Amino acid sequence: MSEKQALRIENLKKSYPGVKALKGVNVSFNEGEVHGLIGENGAGKSTLIKILAGIVKADTGSFFIRDEEITIRSSKDSSSNGLSFIHQELNLVTYFNAMENIFLGHSYPRRFGPLVDWKALKKRTQKITDTLQVSFPLDRPVSYLSAVDRAMVAIARAFAVDGNVYFMDEPATALTDIEKEKLFSVIKNLKAQGKTVVYVSHNLDDVLQITDRITVMRDGAVVECKKTSEMTKDTLISSMIGKDLESSFPKRLGSPAETLLSVSHLSNSHIRDLSFSLRAGEILGIGGLVGSGRTELLESIFGSRALFSGEMLLEGDSYKPSSPKDAIASGVVLVPEERRKQGLVMSRSIFENISMMSLADLSHGGLLDHQAIKERSHEAGDKVRLKSADYRNHVGTLSGGNQQKVVFAKTVLQQPKVLMLDEPSKGVDVGARFEIYSIIQELAASGTGVIIVSSDFNEVLGLADRIVFIKDGYQTFEKENSDIDQESYLNYCYGRELS
Ligand SMILES: Nc1ncnc2c1ncn2[C@@H]1O[C@H](COP(=O)(O)OP(=O)(O)OP(=O)(O)O)[C@@H](O)[C@H]1O
Ligand SMILES: [Mg+2]
Known part of the structure; x- marks a missing residue:
């Protein structure tokens, strides 16, 4: 050379x-x-x-x-x-x-x-x-x-x-x-x-x-x-x-409780007849290859993609979001893959971006509680180790990874019932990744049901309790995480069962 x-x-x-x-x-x-x-x-x-x-x-x-x-x-x-x-x-x-x-x-x-x-x-x-x-x-x-x-x-x-x-x-x-x-x-x-x-x-x-x-x-x-x-x-x-990272995944807190969300026979142009349930406090992984319908499944539950057929129940009641706004109002949140594009308003401040979905909780009698917004935004930002000189700055002035953390901070503040994450650690550094995993665990421990999609199978294996596999839009397997290793995970993604 x-x-x-x-x-x-x-x-x-x-x-x-x-x-x-x-x-x-x-x-x-x-x-x-x-x-x-x-x-x-x-x-x-x-x-x-x-x-x-x-x-x-x-x-x-x-x-x-x-x-x-x-x-x-x-x-x-x-x-x-x-x-x-x-x-x-x-x-x-x-x-x-x-x-x-x-x-x-x-x-x-x-x-x-x-x-x-x-x-x-x-x-x-x-x-x-x-x-x-x-x-x-x-x-x-x-x-x-x-x-x-x-x-x-x-x-x-x-x-x-x-x-x-x-x-x-x-x-x-x-x-x-x-x-x-x-x-x-x-x-x-x-x-x-x-x-x-x-x-x-x-x-x-x-x-x-x-x-x-x-x-x-x-x-x-x-x-x-x-x-x-x-x-x-x-x-x-x-x-x-500047220090050693002891382990890649934080310890699992708590354990799943009663059924929170159940979906049956969901179909549209990308997914075919998918049925599964999610319990409160559970982390459910969706396994599959890129293009298998994983993202489209999340979007269908989030109301941003129409269903041809199928039913969903949230805490036992019919759940039929016709838009993301409906979903968010019901406590169902999606952190999309293209976070910078879909989750942020670049020309608005970090404060506004973190708190915009939670303003109803942060106002009294129609007036915004600015002190509360400030405190809660900082709390949420600190949790994801958001690095910023001043939360009044535009989100556009943050580094790429810190912009992604703003989307997480915003989600944390909303205390969702169901949290769906599409590629949660893309563009995020290793240290912050650990923080994000800890937040996911904490939210689950407090009763949030989490659905996670990731191309990094170690991430799914490191976090999920249970994994539903899909291939070409069809559901192929449903497995407890404890029954899977890296090799069988990949085989399931390809639709193969090991003998
Ligand atoms: N236009 C700007 N105005 C103010 N601060 C800025 C601006 N652009 C970058 N910064 C700050 O400069 C620092 C370095 O940012 P930079 O984008 O170079 O980080 P990075 O190493 O690329 O991070 P990442 O892995 O998240 O992409 C950060 O603290 C960021 O907030
Ligand atoms: Mg960068």
Whole structure:
């Protein structure tokens, strides 16, 4: 492996009101290396990347490419120096199509003066999608595309630049395993061509698998930089959070009581004849592969997806939500997978976002109790270790993972009867993950019934009492967690019973 530096960063500093996001970072990335950049939520990873992209202005700092100093004042400076980006927030223009998004900010090929040469644009786009081995609709506004396809568009955009260093900030959170493997093979190819990939992720297994070297950041500073072969998951975690994490899953509190929710023969275009029940204080896992209907099942119970047939009973009474609003009023809450998009109002304060669903409880005689809102929001925020200088700031100023914690804080404040969680730990750092698991356990111990969907089967096995498996929308197995191990879990997901 060559040890030539592709990019060196010296003494990079950036402060926001009340936060030192970067406190003099020194780091270098070599040619032909995949370099992991990890750290807790709010450690400063995205800030560093946004500065390199010319989106955020640094307070001080110098950048060198092969020992020659460069300046980055704009995105143009950044791309002309061969820096290319997949940002944590996809930043797609939803009413533009994939091609327009991919080449946004670059000059589109033109014909007859100002007219975009769509044929030429399509050709260029197809070259990129061929490299990535993906296909998605090119002519439709991206708002019509699936979450996976939108993520692939954002990835494809990085390849519109002829890059030398590719920064990938949590590129895989919305991808299925199949697309993730494709991305990894693209990364391997880049490396083989002598290019550099900087890979940011909270999925430490992925980081250990694909990187050559890893830099760990904590509180705006680099705390460690080592060869991946010298690191393990445990050493990475203790270097990230500054202490050892004793176990990944908190101890189970309490035990399930009487039936809380029962669903029978639920069917629509994605799910077929699903029947099961959930007890108060129980954590029920829904096992299955991506696309098996897990998310659609949660949405059907939440009233955001219509049912063709089926019945639901909540505490013995008929439960027929025609919208999420109905569901929430009945005490049924869903923390969706795309939390940043579906669960938050970016231009509102952290206070407002945490308390907005609970305002009825936090007001007296029609007047808001501001003191109570403040106290309860802070209490809920502290519980999820939300890191923020000031809860009056817009949610949009938080780091990606901290934004997700706001959605949890909001849920905790609502004290739901039924809590449904879709991929609860995506984008959340290991320390906070443990906190979130503890909150789930505490809510269950206080009588909330929890339904959890996760692509990380260790998470389901670590939390659930019982697991209902679905495949292609059909219910295949229902098992006590104690009867399952990792191997049988996967087999059940594929619809196979071990003999
Ligand atoms: N526009 C902003 N205004 C105020 N504070 C900000 C702004 N952008 C980032 N910050 C703060 O800077 C710190 C670093 O945030 P950053 O987004 O770099 O973290 P991160 O390491 O990417 O975390 P995550 O893993 O959650 O994505 C955080 O405390 C964040 O709240
Ligand atoms: Mg980030």
